[in-house]
Amino acid sequence: MSTVIRGLREALVLFLIAVAVIASAVGIWVGVSGGDFTHRVGVAFMVVGAVTGMTGDLTLSRIGMLDARSAFGLPPEREDGGGGRVLTGAGVFLFVAVPLIAVGALLIT
Template sequence: MTVVKGLREALVLIVIAVALAAVAAAVWHAARGGDFTQRYGFTLMIFGALLGVTGDLTLSRIGTMESRAIFGKAPEQESGGGGRVLTGIGVFLFVSVPLIAIGLLLVS
């Protein structure tokens, strides 16, 4: 059942990223002109890269790592709060890689 929840979460993230990339590409196309398809592919690659980097809570925990180490505490663990199923690797594999691949196909 967890696999289905993870794939559903990946699908929701992909749909949201595709919709936001379409809006960003439309604004970019309206402002500068040019080929919409290439701009859409480029924005998909940007969104895929951003989701790959920020897909988990690592960046938000970097600020507290040093203070926790000074007091002898272990690093914070991701507790799966908020109903999230996918880890950072899952977001990268199931969301970022497909977005970047589709973006590369549209750009070329």
């Protein structure tokens, strides 16, 4: 049970960090060029959610090394959960990327 709580806490922290970065970046963007804050925040939420969903577990960076590792007879890299992370790529997608995209879609409409 404590692993579930730690994973949800990690997802909440990642989500809140993304919200803070998005809000400050869009605030600067609107301050410099003007325009509608809400629509731009919605678009930024959806873009950051999509990027986070695709790159949340470092799969894209490992794909580039598959040919080199196989040429030397090495197996594909495994994600060993190092660095104190609890969430896997699926967890980052479900609990961080999907809520970011959903909030962005709600803000655009």
